[in-house]
Amino acid sequence: MAAANPLNFFWFIPTHGDGSYLGSETQQRPPEFAYFKEIAQAVDRLGFGGVLLPTGQACEDSWITAAGLATITERLKFLVALRPGVVSPTFAARQTAALDRLSNGRLLLNVVVGGNPAELAGDGVFLPHDQRYEQAAEFLEIWSRLLTGETVDFAGKHYRVEKARLDFPPVQAPRPPLYFGGSSDAGQDLAAEATELYLTWGEPPAGVGEKIAAVRAKAKARGRRLRFGIRLHFIVRETEEEAWRAADRLISRISDEQIDAAQARFTKEMDSVGQRRMAALHGGRRDRLVVSPNLWAGVGLVRGGAGTALVGTPEQVAERLAEYQALGIDTVIGSGYPHLEEAYRVAELLFPALGIDRPGARRLRASVENEFSVGNAAPRLAAAAS
Numbered sequence: 001m002a003a004a005n006p007l008n009f010f011w012f013i014p015t016h017g018d019g020s021y022l023g024s025e026t027q028q029r030p031p032e033f034a035y036f037k038e039i040a041q042a043v044d045r046l047g048f049g050g051v052l053l054p055t056g057q058a059c060e061d062s063w064i065t066a067a068g069l070a071t072i073t074e075r076l077k078f079l080v081a082l083r084p085g086v087v088s089p090t091f092a093a094r095q096t097a098a099l100d101r102l103s104n105g106r107l108l109l110n111v112v113v114g115g116n117p118a119e120l121a122g123d124g125v126f127l128p129h130d131q132r133y134e135q136a137a138e139f140l141e142i143w144s145r146l147l148t149g150e151t152v153d154f155a156g157k158h159y160r161v162e163k164a165r166l167d168f169p170p171v172q173a174p175r176p177p178l179y180f181g182g183s184s185d186a187g188q189d190l191a192a193e194a195t196e197l198y199l200t201w202g203e204p205p206a207g208v209g210e211k212i213a214a215v216r217a218k219a220k221a222r223g224r225r226l227r228f229g230i231r232l233h234f235i236v237r238e239t240e241e242e243a244w245r246a247a248d249r250l251i252s253r254i255s256d257e258q259i260d261a262a263q264a265r266f267t268k269e270m271d272s273v274g275q276r277r278m279a280a281l282h283g284g285r286r287d288r289l290v291v292s293p294n295l296w297a298g299v300g301l302v303r304g305g306a307g308t309a310l311v312g313t314p315e316q317v318a319e320r321l322a323e324y325q326a327l328g329i330d331t332v333i334g335s336g337y338p339h340l341e342e343a344y345r346v347a348e349l350l351f352p353a354l355g356i357d358r359p360g361a362r363r364l365r366a367s368v369e370n371e372f373s374v375g376n377a378a379p380r381l382a383a384a385a386s
């Protein structure tokens with residue numbers, strides 16, 4: 001059943017690679033711009049509202065990729081991940097304004113401080129967990145004041161700038177919106193203070209509800225209101241059996257050693273609360289992957305970050321999404337392996353159940369008889385004319 005206000009449904013550009021089997025090189029797709037272009041152009045036509053571009057050592061650069069894709073898409077928004085600690089706030093503000101102009105106001109930023117100290121050390125970031133958020137708060141203050149037209153003098157613990165200014169403003173006023181991904185208390189404080197939309201990975205509804213309540217309370221204490229979004233993979237098929245078969249197939253080539261190595265990385269090497277919550281859902285066990293109805297944690301056996309998928313028929317998945325929506329979620333960032341084919345499945349099977357329009361759908365409805373509408377076109381044309 002479609003809710004009154006359809007969800008904003010985004011997709012994902014797999015800048016760290018794509019494939020058909022997790023943990024296997026068989027049918028792997030390298031992270032190439034030509035492939036990102038295929039996905040972006042497909043989802044632009046299919047009615048997705050935007051795409052998330054992640055950031056990290058193993059990702060093709062999110063800014064450069066978004067800039068390239070903005071020039072060959074029409075409607076799609078670009079949710080570009082930004083790690084505050086690795087660039088200067090003034091430089092990031094200049095890039096933000098430039099990309100907002102280049103895309104004609106289609107830029108959104110996802111603030112992510114990073115959750116792997118070893119990886120961050122490679123970028124010259126040696127701050128412990130909570131201090132990374134302290135640094136990000138200073139960063140966002142300078143960034144935001146610059147984008148809203150101020151000339152900025154700032155002397156903080158992590159940054160000092162004098163007479164910083166932006167000569168070319170962004171298209172969006174007062175500035176491009178900030179999304180935020182992070183689950184720790186310090187992260188939620190920053191989200192409540194400085195950002196507009198809080199994102200969570202796909203935990204079961206009870207956990208998501210807890211987080212939303214905590215962030216709402218923190219925002220309220222600051223006289224602010226936030227929007228909420230969820231990041232999930234999708235395996236949607238016409239029958240439930242087909243969907244679960246596809247889920248099993250996706251992890252059919254992962255070895256136990258690969259699972260152990262990945263779980264050790266997530267729980268020992270990383271200091272991300274969000275990552276720990278994801279790993280705790282299944283504890284690395286193949287027999288504990290269904291963590292709530294239609295919510296499957298198989299992806300998280302080897303993938304960091306978003307580790308759960310909604311698996312089922314369009315009606316089942318729409319019902320589960322309506323449960324998240326009832327908690328306050330208005331935005332979904334989806335993905336699926338491989339990202340091109342699964343984008344089509346989501347748009348063709350799930351969007352009708354969610355009440356999301358495909359931009360080309362009117363042309364389909366008005367089409368003359370062809371091999372897909374034999375005998376059906378006349379009544380539809382008559383209905384359209386009445």
Ligand SMILES: Cc1cc2nc3c(=O)[nH]c(=O)nc-3n(C[C@H](O)[C@H](O)[C@H](O)COP(=O)(O)O)c2cc1C
Pocket residue numbers: 053054055056081110111112113114115116180181182183184185187188199200201231271272273274275305
């Ligand atoms: C939807 C979403 C997307 C994220 N994308 C990224 C990303 O692209 N790069 C990254 O380093 N961390 C990403 N993160 C993870 C965190 O922002 C951050 O790196 C850290 O792990 C959060 O730590 P915390 O949960 O302890 O606050 C994402 C988180 C969420 C919820």
